[in-house]
Each structure stands twice: as C-alpha cells, then as structure tokens.
Amino acid sequence: MTGKRILLIIGGGIAAYKIPQLIRLIRGEGWTVSPVLTRAGAEFTTAMTISVLAGEAVHDGLFDIAKEAEIGHIRLTRDADLVVVAPATADLMAKMAQGLADDLASTLLLASDKGVLVAPAMNVRMWNHPATQRNLAVLRADGVAVIGPDEGDMACGEHGPGRMAEPEAIMAAIRARLDTGPLLLEPQAQVARGVLAGRHVIVTSGPTHEPIDPVRYIANRSSGAQGAAIAGALRDQGARVSFVTGPAAVPAPAGVDVIRIETAREMRDAVEAALPADAAVMAAAVADWRVVNAVPRKMKKDGSGRPPTLDLAENPDILAWVSGLDGRRPKLVVGFAAETDDIVAHATAKRLRKGCDWIVANDVSDGTGIMGGTENAVTLIDETGAEEWPRLGKDEVARRLARRIAEALA
Ligand SMILES: Cc1cc2nc3c(=O)[nH]c(=O)nc-3n(C[C@H](O)[C@H](O)[C@H](O)COP(=O)(O)O)c2cc1C
Numbered sequence: 001m002t003g004k005r006i007l008l009i010i011g012g013g014i015a016a017y018k019i020p021q022l023i024r025l026i027r028g029e030g031w032t033v034s035p036v037l038t039r040a041g042a043e044f045t046t047a048m049t050i051s052v053l054a055g056e057a058v059h060d061g062l063f064d065i066a067k068e069a070e071i072g073h074i075r076l077t078r079d080a081d082l083v084v085v086a087p088a089t090a091d092l093m094a095k096m097a098q099g100l101a102d103d104l105a106s107t108l109l110l111a112s113d114k115g116v117l118v119a120p121a122m123n124v125r126m127w128n129h130p131a132t133q134r135n136l137a138v139l140r141a142d143g144v145a146v147i148g149p150d151e152g153d154m155a156c157g158e159h160g161p162g163r164m165a166e167p168e169a170i171m172a173a174i175r176a177r178l179d180t181g182p183l184l185l186e187p188q189a190q191v192a193r194g195v196l197a198g199r200h201v202i203v204t205s206g207p208t209h210e211p212i213d214p215v216r217y218i219a220n221r222s223s224g225a226q227g228a229a230i231a232g233a234l235r236d237q238g239a240r241v242s243f244v245t246g247p248a249a250v251p252a253p254a255g256v257d258v259i260r261i262e263t264a265r266e267m268r269d270a271v272e273a274a275l276p277a278d279a280a281v282m283a284a285a286v287a288d289w290r291v292v293n294a295v296p297r298k299m300k301k302d303g304s305g306r307p308p309t310l311d312l313a314e315n316p317d318i319l320a321w322v323s324g325l326d327g328r329r330p331k332l333v334v335g336f337a338a339e340t341d342d343i344v345a346h347a348t349a350k351r352l353r354k355g356c357d358w359i360v361a362n363d364v365s366d367g368t369g370i371m372g373g374t375e376n377a378v379t380l381i382d383e384t385g386a387e388e389w390p391r392l393g394k395d396e397v398a399r400r401l402a403r404r405i406a407e408a409l410a
Contacts, residue, residue: 006083007079008022008054009086013121013122015119019045019086034059036108059073073104077108080112081114082174082178083116085105085116086119087119087122090129093135094132096139097135117147118146119170119173133393137250140253143255147170150164151396195237200241202274202281204245204280205231206223206224206285208262211262211263214297214298216299226283227281229398232256232398241255243256243257245284246260263315265290271322276330279332282336283336292313331408332357333356335350336362337361341365343362344381348386361379362378375393376397
C-alpha cells in the first residue's frame, strides 16, 4: 500500500493532543496527510504543530479564496484514499449523521465518496447519550467505520467509555480499512479486518411474535438493542454475522446478513439454516409459548361477554437445541437469561440445564430500565463461576462480549 493519502479531520476535543502522534505514524508508512482543523479543533492543537508534522498546510476555512483557487475543497476529498475523523467529537458525529455542511470539515465529509473512519472521543455521558448513540447507529448504517472509544479515566475526571482509541489502534484500523478496498460497494467489504476474520457467528435478537389471529399476537418487551449491538461488535471484530432477528424496535446493524423472522419456530429454522457456525449468541427473547388455536380470521366479540380461550403449547427451546447439537454444535454457545430475582442462581442453573457454554444474565425487574433501555448490567456466567460487569451502555457490553468471544475462539 504505497502512496496513500489520508484526509485527516481534527475535531474540537481534548484528545486532539494525540493527533501529532497519529500523523507521525501515518507518515511513517510513507503516506501523505492532508490535515483539516475545525475551528474548535484549533482550540486544542495548533495549525503550526499539525502542518509542520504533516508537511502540508492545514486546511481550515471553507471560504478561503486563495486555497480554493489552488486546490479546491472538493479536490481535497477526491485525492484522498480514506477520510479519518479524529477526534470525532459528539458535534462532528451529529453533523455527519444529519448531513450538515456548515464548515470545511462537514462539507468535505458530505462531498466525499471515500471511506470514512471515525475515532470518537468524548465525555462518557455525551457518549452514552441516546442522541450520540442514535447518530452512531446512523453512521454505521451509512458504512462509516468506527474505532473505539476506549474505556478508562477521562481528562474531565470521569470514568467510562469515551476515550479516543490510541494512535496505534487508529493506525491499525486505517491499515485494515485501506486493505478492504473500495468502501462504498459491498457492506461486508466495508468491515475492517479484525481478530474474528474468517469466523462465522450466529446472533439471534429481538422478541418473537406468536400470532393469535392475523392482527394480534403474544410478544414481550425486548427491543433487540442488545442483540443488534452484539452483532455490530462481532462485525467490527471481523466476523461474518448471521443476524436472525424477530420484529425489533431498533434497526439491524449494517454489514451483517439479516434474516427476519416472526415466530420462535421460524427462528429455530433460520438458525438451523445458518449453521455451521463458530459461535452462536442467542440474545433473542423467544416466547416460551405459542397459541395452538390461532385463527386465520380476526377474532370478533360474540356478544356473550365470554372471552375466547387461548390454548398454548411450548415453543422449541432454541438454546437447548443448539447446545445439544451433535457434530454441528458451534464451538461456543452463549445464552441470555433475563431474570427478575436471584439472578446468579437462576442463570447458573439455566446454563447447566440448557448445556450452553456461557450465560449472560441480566436483571430486568421493574425499575432497572434495562428492557428497552440503552444500558445493561450483566453477569457473565461460565463453568468457572460468575463475573459481574458494571452497568454499561449496551454497545460497551457488546464490545466486551465480542472481545471475550474472540479470545475464546482464538
Ligand atoms: C475543554 C473542552 C473540552 C472538550 N472536549 C470535548 C471532547 O472530548 N469531545 C467532544 O465531543 N466535545 C468536546 N468539547 C465540546 C466541543 O469542543 C464542542 O462541541 C465543539 O463545538 C465541537 O466542534 P467540532 O464539531 O469542530 O469538533 C469540549 C469543550 C471544551 C471547552
């Protein structure tokens, strides 16, 4: 990969102090950096430092007539092989998600047909805010690659996810991203190669709908947010993901194979069709029962005042079935246990009963806000015991789980 040109957009965050090191790494490859500094970015690092290290003048004004005549803001994107946004502030991500173009950086991003890699950096509350998470989902769906953020102590004194990935990790992501070739073609090709490259993982997600009649069904409150985040995190680690999802409230992540189903029996069939796999993560909230006397026409009140009787039958236990497969069993089977009391005891018993390798248990009792919310407090249970994780955003739970899966399959 010789002669690559990186268009580097530097946003207004504390992490801008790490950008000189990133520029050194990029130039160390013999590549060229075209630096763009936002107005806020210039509050955190200087145009002088950046331009000296980049060996190229900093581009910072949309209406700079001299430079426009010389190079033109559109050409800046045409000449680039990859656009890297670091630090990607909450504000820059929001602009990108909305398609705003009110300064040079956002205009370049909108005018570009090149691949984009963002390295978010912000306070943990800004990162966990539903607006930022919504913007992140939009960017991912648009094919933008995301590196980080890391979890740890922040400049503001708080702790959590939001620290910009280290320059070495951003550099690795740049290399991987350039390696995947043209970025706007095939969603799966947009994914940077990661430690799960060449692995196939099945993820089930969302609720199932068990029909009563054509307009009514039995369901549950699962939004599918955790399953979608897990599928996205596994994709980010390079896995090929078969995402078998019930009717969820959140969109499926980009870059995974989406198989949409409604009922538990359809989910079981879809999982079977997706085999073989290296791992199966069964995050769906599958209905335990289905209605056996469902009718093809809408049920009407008959005037007697007596409600109809619903006859229920047990649905297939997909987790126990996958765990018990002979020959076709994925090497790692991960189940989920949504509990309201005695979480560890119930989940430990469930792991043994179902025959899966791990159980991710969470407390979904009233008041936790976990079901349908953006955060999760999980306990990971394996044959060695229970490991309680702190309350984290569902994306961060997903990233940790994906890393653990990658280690287990290594
Ligand atoms: C001291 C200080 C530190 C800041 N750090 C961050 C940060 O790390 N991440 C972030 O998203 N915004 C941060 N902000 C807010 C951004 O600078 C602000 O939203 C700005 O408009 C972003 O501009 P940009 O879109 O050019 O990046 C910080 C603001 C101040 C005053």
